Amino acid sequence: MAKALVIGGHGTIGQAVVAKLREQGINVITAGRTSGDYKFDMTDPASIATLFAEIGELDHVVVAAGATHYAALPELKPEDNLTSVNGKLLGQVNTVLIGQHRLNAKGSFTLVSGILKDYPIARGASSSMVNGAIDAFVHAAAFELPRGIRLNSVSPTVLTESAEKYADYFKGFDPVPADKVANAFVRSVLGIETGRTYYVYG
């Protein structure tokens, strides 16, 4: 049975991905800072390395985690921006850099970016920046991964489950249910494509 790690598997997107992968007969384990089968911090490369060493044999990695900083541009400080870079961008990139040496042949990585890359909102420049970088990394790095390992990203719009929380930010956006976003992750994990971003924009 294939084994998949879902980072952020207890979050809004992660829970839906875990459920869908289990429906497909995948052995799913989860990791988070305070939740999941394994506790680690994606912003710390040493912690990522320890996580992969502890897990051992693994076929697929899904990331459904990563914080970004929302602020109006005049108030956006260089140090605030590092929250987005370290939390969402480098956390995911480092998961691939470290995990590529651990995954079984023909395994996969699926990262998460987001709609702000293509449709900006007020206070979202830092988030737009890292989402674009994540997808650009995926489009390039996928072609250099060893042993047939694939790499894709999912770029969702705001989720129905998160719409209230982000109501002040995503005015006029059509939310999509977590179930639909999770399907894009399943396509990435179980499909044959690599270097691709799956857009779930409603």
Ligand SMILES: NC(=O)c1ccc[n+]([C@@H]2O[C@H](COP(=O)([O-])OP(=O)(O)OC[C@H]3O[C@@H](n4cnc5c(N)ncnc54)[C@H](OP(=O)(O)O)[C@@H]3O)[C@@H](O)[C@H]2O)c1
């Ligand atoms: N929700 C949306 O509408 C939406 C739309 C587009 C894109 N996205 C993106 O999708 C990702 C997940 O969003 P979400 O709404 O599902 O988030 P969420 O509900 O807050 O869940 C995030 C999950 O990630 C884990 N996590 C966070 N930081 C971590 C770290 N440094 N190391 C390890 N685990 C960490 C959390 O576990 P612990 O609490 O245990 O650490 C939690 O399980 C984010 O990158 C977000 O930008 C979300």
